[in-house]
Amino acid sequence: MALLPIITLPDPRLRKVSEPVARIDAEIHRLLDDMLETMYEAPGIGLAAIQVAVPKRIVVVDIGKTEEERNPLFLINPAIVWASEELSSYNEGCLSVPDYFDDVKRPAKVRVRHLDRKGETIEFDAEGLLATVVQHELEHLEGGLFIDNLSRLKRERVVKKFAKAARFDEIAAQRRGEAAAREAEKAEA
Numbered sequence: 001m002a003l004l005p006i007i008t009l010p011d012p013r014l015r016k017v018s019e020p021v022a023r024i025d026a027e028i029h030r031l032l033d034d035m036l037e038t039m040y041e042a043p044g045i046g047l048a049a050i051q052v053a054v055p056k057r058i059v060v061v062d063i064g065k066t067e068e069e070r071n072p073l074f075l076i077n078p079a080i081v082w083a084s085e086e087l088s089s090y091n092e093g094c095l096s097v098p099d100y101f102d103d104v105k106r107p108a109k110v111r112v113r114h115l116d117r118k119g120e121t122i123e124f125d126a127e128g129l130l131a132t133v134v135q136h137e138l139e140h141l142e143g144g145l146f147i148d149n150l151s152r153l154k155r156e157r158v159v160k161k162f163a164k165a166a167r168f169d170e171i172a173a174q175r176r177g178e179a180a181a182r183e184a185e186k187a188e189a
Contacts, residue, residue: 001030001033001034001036001037002034002037003034003037003038003041004034004035004038004052005052005053006038006042006047006051006052006095006096007051007052007053007096008095008096008097008098008162009096009097009145009147009158009159009162009163010159010162010163010166011096013050013053013055014050014051014096014140014143014145015143016050016055016143017055017141017142017143018048018049018050018055018056018057018058018140018141018142018143019055019056019057020056020057020077021056021057021058021076021077021115024076024115024117024118024119028056028058028076029117031049031054031056031058032058032060032074032076032117034052035047035049035052035058035060036060036062036072036074038052039060039062039095040062042095044095045061045062045063045129045133046059046060046061046062046133046134046136046137047059047060047061047095047137048137048138048140048141050140050141050143051095051096051140057076057077057078057141058074058075058076059073059074059075059078059134059137059138059140059141060072060073060074060075061073061075061130061133061134061137063129063130063133074116074117075112075114075115075134075137076114076115076116076117076119077114077115078112078113078114078134078138078141079112079113079114079138080110080111080112080134080135080138081111081112081113081123082110082111083107083109083110083111084107084108084109084110085107086107086108086109087105087106087107087108088105088106088107088108088128088131088132089103089104089105090103090104090106090129090132091103092104092132092136092146093146094136094145094146094147096140096145097145097146097147097158097162100147100158100161102146102147102150102154104132104136104146104149104150105149106131106132106135106136106149107131107135108127108128108131109125109126109127109131110125110126110127110131110134110135111123111124111125111126112124112125112126112134147159
């Protein structure tokens with residue numbers, strides 16, 4: 001297994017709609033395992049393939065708080081087939097929007113249909129935290145982020161903050177490259 005780099009806002013790949021998985025093979029199994037390891041290491045409780053720059057309809061979830069409680073779910077081509085009218089609110093965060101949290105209202109209960117690792121169709125009902133995490137991750141598959149559920153003002157502030165940080169990172173990387181080039185020139189002289 002390998003740790004995968006998690007892409008973050010403002011990376012435009014996060015806004016891509018993910019493609020269905022046509023065939024579950026060794027490559028998909030490897031991706032599922034790598035995603036799970038990446039999610040645990042981050043640490044997180046859900047990860048969509050698009051967050052590791054793979055635009056496939058794949059999600060891993062595990063809301064267990066300790067290693068002993070771990071019970072990973074591997075969702076391939078997942079869909080919500082029913083949602084309650086009753087809503088619940090959770091303070092959500094996201095590995096692709098690091099260090100930002102806000103309250104989001106979503107249906108309190110959902111029914112999810114997906115393929116498992118063997119390619120068998122599974123349906124399950126989720127409520128509470130599991131329902132929230134599943135909805136959050138499936139939103140990624142449609143090119144969405146949890147901040148899309150916030151007011152326009154809050155969303156714009158978050159996007160602006162991350163865009164500014166990305167610009168600073170680019171400038172710093174450029175300066176490091178220029179410094180390395182100067183050092184190489186000195187070494188040659």
